[in-house]
Amino acid sequence: MEQRRFWCEKGSLLGLILGVFLTCNECIIRSDASIHEYRNEAFNPQSNAFFFHGGSEGLYASKVHDSTDNSSADNRHLKGKSFIKFESVTFVRTKESANKMSEMQQDTGLVEAIILEVKDRARIGASFAQSDEICCTRNLSNSGYCTMGEVVIHKNLDNPEWPVRIKTFFNGNDEEAKMEIKTVDINSSGMYYLYFMYCDTQLKGTLIKGTTIWRNPDGYLPGKMTPLMTFYGFMSLAYLVLGLAWFLRFVQFWKDIIQLHYHITAVIALGMCEMAVWYFEYANFNSTGIRPMGITLWAVTFSAVKKTLSRLLLLVVSMGFGVVKPTLGGITLKVFLLGLVYFVASEALELVEHLGNINDFSGKTKLFLVLPVAFLDSWFILWIFSSLSKTLEKLQIRRNLAKLELYRKFTNSLAIFVLLSVAWIGFELYFNATDPLSEFWQIAWIIPAFWSILAYALLAIICILWAPSRNPTRYAYMEEAGDDFDEEGISLTSGALKVSGDVAIKREYENAHADDMEEDKRE
Numbered sequence: 001m002e003q004r005r006f007w008c009e010k011g012s013l014l015g016l017i018l019g020v021f022l023t024c025n026e027c028i029i030r031s032d033a034s035i036h037e038y039r040n041e042a043f044n045p046q047s048n049a050f051f052f053h054g055g056s057e058g059l060y061a062s063k064v065h066d067s068t069d070n071s072s073a074d075n076r077h078l079k080g081k082s083f084i085k086f087e088s089v090t091f092v093r094t095k096e097s098a099n100k101m102s103e104m105q106q107d108t109g110l111v112e113a114i115i116l117e118v119k120d121r122a123r124i125g126a127s128f129a130q131s132d133e134i135c136c137t138r139n140l141s142n143s144g145y146c147t148m149g150e151v152v153i154h155k156n157l158d159n160p161e162w163p164v165r166i167k168t169f170f171n172g173n174d175e176e177a178k179m180e181i182k183t184v185d186i187n188s189s190g191m192y193y194l195y196f197m198y199c200d201t202q203l204k205g206t207l208i209k210g211t212t213i214w215r216n217p218d219g220y221l222p223g224k225m226t227p228l229m230t231f232y233g234f235m236s237l238a239y240l241v242l243g244l245a246w247f248l249r250f251v252q253f254w255k256d257i258i259q260l261h262y263h264i265t266a267v268i269a270l271g272m273c274e275m276a277v278w279y280f281e282y283a284n285f286n287s288t289g290i291r292p293m294g295i296t297l298w299a300v301t302f303s304a305v306k307k308t309l310s311r312l313l314l315l316v317v318s319m320g321f322g323v324v325k326p327t328l329g330g331i332t333l334k335v336f337l338l339g340l341v342y343f344v345a346s347e348a349l350e351l352v353e354h355l356g357n358i359n360d361f362s363g364k365t366k367l368f369l370v371l372p373v374a375f376l377d378s379w380f381i382l383w384i385f386s387s388l389s390k391t392l393e394k395l396q397i398r399r400n401l402a403k404l405e406l407y408r409k410f411t412n413s414l415a416i417f418v419l420l421s422v423a424w425i426g427f428e429l430y431f432n433a434t435d436p437l438s439e440f441w442q443i444a445w446i447i448p449a450f451w452s453i454l455a456y457a458l459l460a461i462i463c464i465l466w467a468p469s470r471n472p473t474r475y476a477y478m479e480e481a482g483d484d485f486d487e488e489g490i491s492l493t494s495g496a497l498k499v500s501g502d503v504a505i506k507r508e509y510e511n512a513h514a515d516d517m518e519e520d521k522r523e
Contacts, residue, residue: 034057034213034214034215034220034221034222034285034289034290035211035212035213035214035220035289035290036054036055036194036211036212036213036214037210037211038052038054038089038208038209038210038211038212039209040092040207040208040209041207041208041209042205042206042207043196043197043198043206043207043208046134047125047132047133047134047135048133048134048135048137048199049134049135049151049197049198049199050197050198050199050203050204050206051134051195051196051197052195052196052197052208053193053194053195054113054194054195054196054208054212055193055194055212055214056118056191056192056193056194056438057191057192057214057222057223057224058189058190058191058192058222058223058224058438058441058442058444059082059084059186059189059190059191059192059214059216059223060082060186060189060216060217060223060226061082061186061187061188061189061217062080062081062082062083062185062186062187062217063080063081063082063217064079064080064081064217079217079218080217080218081185081215081217082185082186082187082215082216082217083183083184083185083186083213083214083215084115084183084184084186084192084194084212084213084214084215085181085182085183085184085212085213085214085215086113086166086179086180086181086182086183086184086210086212087181087210087211087212087213088178088181088210088211089113089168089178089179089208089209089210089211089212090176090177090178090179090208090209090210091111091168091170091176091177091179091196091206091207091208092175092176092206092207092208092209093109093170093175093176093177093203093205093206094175094204094205094206095175096205097109097202097203097204097205097206098170098173098174098175099173100173100202101170101172101173102172102173103172103173104172105172105173106169106171106172107169107170107171108169108170108171108172108173109169109170109177109198109200109202109203109206110149110150110167110168110169110170110198110199110200111167111168111169111170111177111179111196111197111198111203111206112150112151112165112166112167112168112196112197112198113164113165113166113168113179113194113195113196114151114153114163114164114165114166114194114195114196114197115162115163115164115166115184115192115193115194116162116163116164116192116193116195117162117163117188117190117191117192117193118190118191118192118193118437118438118439119190119439120156120162120163121193121437122154123153123154123155123156123163124151124152124153124154124163124195125151125152126140126145126146126152128154133152134151134152134197134199135149135150135151135152135199136148136149136150136151136152136199140152149199149200150165150199151165151197151199153165159188164184166179166182166184168180170203179210189223189442191223191437191438191439191441192214194212196208213289215289218286219286219287220285220286220287220288220289221282221285221286223441223442224438224441224444224445225282225285225445226286226445227445227449228282228445228448228449229279229282229283229286231445231449231452232275232276232278232279232282233279235275235452235453235456236272236275236276236279238275238456239268239271239272239275239456240272242268242456242459242460242463243268243269243272245463246264246265246268246463246467247265249467249468250265250468252468253468253469254468256468256469257468260316260317260466261466261468263309263312263313263316264313264459264462264463264466266309267306267309267310267313267459268459268463270302270305270306270309271306271455271456271459273302274299274302274303274306275452277295277298277299277302278299278303280295281295281296281299291354291355293355296354296355297351297355299354300347300350300351300354300355301347303346303350304343304346304347304350305343307342307346308339308342308343308346309339310455310459311339311342311377311380312335312339313462314380314384314414314458315335315380315383315384315387316335317410317462317466318383318384318385318387318388318391319387319390319391320387320391320394320407338376338379338380338383341372341376342373342376342380345369345372345373345376346373348369349369349370349373352369384414388407388410388411388414391407392404392407392408392411395407406465409465410461410462410465413458413461413465414458417454417457417458420454421454424450424451424454428447431444431447
């Protein structure tokens, strides 16, 4: 989850990526693991304070309320409880700072852990007193608002225990201060932020290391991602149903199968595997609190391969492969190279999003990974619609009514999906602009889910339009001498294409072009 500052005011490139209507798992919500690790990371200055963002996640309220110590409870006792647990968190100050302190002195430096719900973000700092200060000043202290050396927190009168403040002191001239193991129960659903802060300038250069654990009532899966586990389970079943229906049709008319049908079969199989692997990845994440690298790697790879083949499927269908022309001819290599480059770019982006720590990458690095995918998606879209236009033009010239009707249905469906994609991208932009702090985290899962549903629906329409049947002539290619040329003017065939049921095909061909023959005779 992208790091956000709590002092933000209340209240991309996405437009290029229309290709997400094919598949869009790159839209899966970015999130840190529920076990947040800090590895000697530095505090950042802000106003008169120094802070470190310890994590932010959507948490549901606990389903059970008891006094069980979560530090020693097993998974059976944790069921139904939601909490944030501080485990082995240590602050390390510089030697110069430690040497300035007396060995016999106590409380020689204070670091505070502050947990707040996003709706209470204005309670941190002295904004209520018309001041931009975060740490307590002498004037604020004299006014009775706060204690010198501490972060100003304006308590919620309706819930005086929140925001939560946990203090950790350095003793004497020790370089390290260990935070006590403590668990904060979550009894109200919301987006929670954790910040570690200090006000003493002598602690400048202090680092943090250790671990915090965030848990929801039903597991460690972050609240934003919890509904997605169920969603991927349903999508796995949906792909299974589609796959079974397609397989039965495939077996029933196996003698009339064309090469395009094998491509469709591969996309269905990959979609089924992709959804199933994502489900198991989320289930493992939910039970352990960390993303299982092996399963995630497989899920990312399945996702990248499926997205690539889905785009290639739309491209070759739009070119009329197997319907208007038997091969792709001289552009086969170009199509293959475009798919290969897209797979590499998509795989790289997905690996960084799901296996890397997003906060370790600068904006330029993320832009460097996103731009190639966005550009290639745009290129696919332009090529698809350009090829579709040429295919429709060829069919109109030939007056092949059956195939023309098929491609008109496909074109209309594709146009509807593009309009839906554009509308949804607009919604995403509005949603992200109006919800910078993830206050509507409980419905955020709908955004990636929509793209998966859209991709599935488009694949189902392709399966219906190009379903195997006893009469393959409605989509099978038939050569018309001197008529098939690729975009570079290279002949695609060298002889008549033999299809099963030659007599029936010839008759249908003659009937479909009877008007052309009569016109030729008159001329």
